[in-house]
Amino acid sequence: xxxxxxxxxLSAVMFTIGVVGVLIRRNAIVIFMCxxxxxxxxxxxxxxxxxxxxxxxxxxxxxxxxxxxAAEAVVGLAxxxxxxxxxxxxxxxxxxxxxx
Amino acid sequence: xxxxxxxxxxxxxxxSALAVVINKNVINSALFLVLNLVSLAGLFLVLNxxxxxxxxVLVYAGAIMVLFLFVIMLLNVxxxxxxxxxxxVKYFLTFLLAIGxxxxxxxxxxGAADMLPAISENMAYVGTVEAVGDVLYTKYLxxxxxxxxxxxxxxxxxxxxxxxxxxxxxxx
Numbered sequence: 001x002x003x004x005x006x007x008x009x010l011s012a013v014m015f016t017i018g019v020v021g022v023l024i025r026r027n028a029i030v031i032f033m034c035x036x037x038x039x040x041x042x043x044x045x046x047x048x049x050x051x052x053x054x055x056x057x058x059x060x061x062x063x064x065x066x067x068x069x070a071a072e073a074v075v076g077l078a079x080x081x082x083x084x085x086x087x088x089x090x091x092x093x094x095x096x097x098x099x100x
Numbered sequence: 101x102x103x104x105x106x107x108x109x110x111x112x113x114x115x116s117a118l119a120v121v122i123n124k125n126v127i128n129s130a131l132f133l134v135l136n137l138v139s140l141a142g143l144f145l146v147l148n149x150x151x152x153x154x155x156x157v158l159v160y161a162g163a164i165m166v167l168f169l170f171v172i173m174l175l176n177v178x179x180x181x182x183x184x185x186x187x188x189v190k191y192f193l194t195f196l197l198a199i200g201x202x203x204x205x206x207x208x209x210x211g212a213a214d215m216l217p218a219i220s221e222n223m224a225y226v227g228t229v230e231a232v233g234d235v236l237y238t239k240y241l242x243x244x245x246x247x248x249x250x251x252x253x254x255x256x257x258x259x260x261x262x263x264x265x266x267x268x269x270x271x272x
Contacts (some may be wrong), residue, residue: 001104003215010110012205014117016198021121023194033133037117040140051147056235062152065158066159067247073164077171078258084175096219
């Protein structure tokens with residue numbers, strides 16, 4: 001069995017890839033997907049801690065995080081649809097109403 | 101055997117995560133995200149968290165990604181053709197920030213290296229559906245019920261936001 005540090009390292013790498021995606025992409029939907037990537041990286045480290053400590057509470061927390069992620073995806077995609085209806089684009093560099 | 105399984109799933113997860121970021125086509129990004137979520141479910145199985153692995157496939161790779169694909173097809177989003185065709189200062193700054201973030205996380209992991217747990221002997225029993233349900237319906241019953249209110253509020257809010265009729269303006 002591999003040690004917990006491998007799981008934490010994998011989680012760190014995936015979180016960083018998510019950060020890079022949020023920063024360099026311009027499509028709002030892809031930015032949203034990269035946020036899901038970061039969420040999943042943190043979920044992985046929570047599950048690995050829960051399993052290695054033999055404590056169930058971390059997995060319960062991941063369960064609730066999944067429920068919150070589902071709610072967040074629904075509301076976020078609704079906001080993206082509303083923005084698309086107003087602007088006919090989801091490119092975040094062209095949505096500059098509040099930019100000076 | 102477990103080590104090879106972990107390596108395979110880890111390479112798959114990191115590669116598909118990179119493909120999500122790099123791909124110019126939005127639908128390809130979404131499908132690579134599905135691959136990433138499924139490989140994470142495999143990693144949960146390696147960690148003996150069977151319940152969460154099933155939930156990951158059902159909720160994330162099933163429900164949420166179908167929602168994403170549905171919205172992408174509904175909006176017919178254009179591809180980002182000029183994603184990497186010229187060097188921008190933004191990419192360099194992002195690279196520096198990514199190095200900083202990853203360095204900080206690895207620094208904190210190595211700083212706490214002697215506090216990290218060794219493998220627990222009851223790891224095989226802790227993630228089964230029986231064990232999770234046993235705790236979820238007794239100790240964590242109240243937050244579990246609150247989740248229902250959260251999901252109802254999210255559905256009502258999404259309906260309110262997406263249904264709202266707005267006068268379309270010509271300026272972008």
